[in-house]
Amino acid sequence: MGDDFILITEGLRKEYMGFVAVNGVDLQVRRGSIHALIGPNGAGKTTVFNLLTRFQAPTAGRIVYKGRDITRERPADVARQGMVRSFQISAVFPNLTVRENVRVALQRKLGTSFHFWKSDASLRVLHERAEELLAAVDLEAYQDTVAVELPYGRKRALEIATTLALEPELMLLDEPTQGMGHEDVGRVVELIRRVSAGRTILMVEHNLSVVANLSHRITVLARGSVLAEGPYAEVSKDPAVLEAYIGAPE
Amino acid sequence: MSGTGIHEPRTLIRMGVITPRRKAIFFAVMAGLGALAPFAVYPVFLMNVLCMALFASAFNLLLGYTGLLSFGHAAFLGSAGYVTGHALKVWGWPTEAGILLGTLVATVLGLVIGGLAIRRSGIYFAMITLGFAQMIYFVAVQLPFTGGEDGLQGIPRGKALGLFPLEGRYAMYYFVYVVFLLGFYVIYRTIHSPFGHVLRSIRENEPRALSLGYDVDRYKLVAFVISAGLAGLAGATKAVVLQFETLTDVHWHKSGEVVLMTLLGGMGTVMGPSAGALIVVAMENYLSGFGDWVTVIIGCVFVVGVLAFRRGFVGEAARLLKSFPI
């Protein structure tokens, strides 16, 4: 079982001063799949991401990643083991250039990130790889642009390129198409499909056509609990899911 | 809290306005001016400027490049000054050894204060550093070796390398100048190092840096310790220059003053803090005839300066250069 599932949670729970945001969530994410986490606003999806990546400490429950209990590890350690997240609100380094954004992610594996006595010319060896990554998300023409100047859709693409730079085994994407126009959505969907080769993706997504299009399995969350789980065709007919979504139509 | 609004002249580099060659020429000219300056300007004033410029540049490593506002940097400046003064005066240490000891003490102090303060961010970080600095101030008032309100007087300057007496104003000036250049180089190197790039990413978006696997607290701590150490180097050198150390250097006014210098000159720029230090020290010196009004005048200059030049003088100059490509 440890081999089939890259990520397993058992009874994951998060309380904020009495308010239960995540209530006993059991997740099983199959290695190599695209797994979607959906649910109405405030269902606790982002909180689940925060717990998985250890940005927040769970009140109770267990997180097992690659067969190893990571419930008590530190966020940077989790990231270094290959579970890398993106953020619901676009998370680039605004005043760095596009190339520098990706390079920061690449630079860690050089092992010189604490070397304050070394010239940053030593980072040039990373430019080739940075260019490849940027080409993969159609950003190679923007390498010298300061990230803050990019249009929104491109910022999300840059985020994905930065995440990919770490060659994550498990990518957590929080609403990658949020706030995007039609064309950008199409581009990001294609991008996610492309980068999913050889890795696992867990994504939060409101756009149900994106979910239907991409994901192998879906977990529906409502008020902190798992409402349903299964492939899209099954889940989308589940009466409990329909009811939850009638309250909050998308 | 992130760095929006911080402007770095790197856009200029891309536009070809700042080429490596022009940059080298610029630094060479600045270094040359620094070497000739004591023949045109009163050396003690210049030495003061250099010490404060180093202090502000060290501070800027945190504020401008890491996004951390320390409000207790006087603790490092002043304690290094006292320790160095004591080592030279009472123990009769050689000048360089005394300065190194002061720097070391400030570095260790930085490790302790920074280690606790970096657990919080924003205003809480600032308040923790201020709290510690107040404790250091209290200790300086209480301990007998600091001379309390009278200060530590009569610090001998000694000899550079045990050979050249530093009593003459020129000898002392060039000694300070070398210390400044060394300290400035360390800061420049740090900013433009692999480490410096991680610091910038933390300044720009801390959660994102964390999600990329950087232990942000450790990076902040190293930056804090470097900054504290160099602030100490500035304080130690200043004590040798002035031959006394007083409570003003550990007072929170000094912690505020360095924020002012950095913002006025331009935070997150290499030269900004030095420019800011020059402006502030010059005002304090040449306006001293106005008595208490100096504070008011400096306050006004600060308000107008920051309102009119949000990026500081150097930051705005860099922006101007961008709109008028040479």
Ligand SMILES: Nc1ncnc2c1ncn2[C@@H]1O[C@H](COP(=O)(O)OP(=O)(O)OP(=O)(O)O)[C@@H](O)[C@H]1O
């Ligand atoms: N730090 C916090 N303190 C208190 N309550 C919080 C905190 N973070 C989240 N919550 C609450 O927990 C619930 C779940 O929030 P969460 O952000 O996980 O929802 P979500 O499913 O991601 O929603 P959305 O679709 O709007 O992004 C919400 O009711 C929210 O108000």
Ligand SMILES: [Mg+2]
């Ligand atoms: Mg959310």
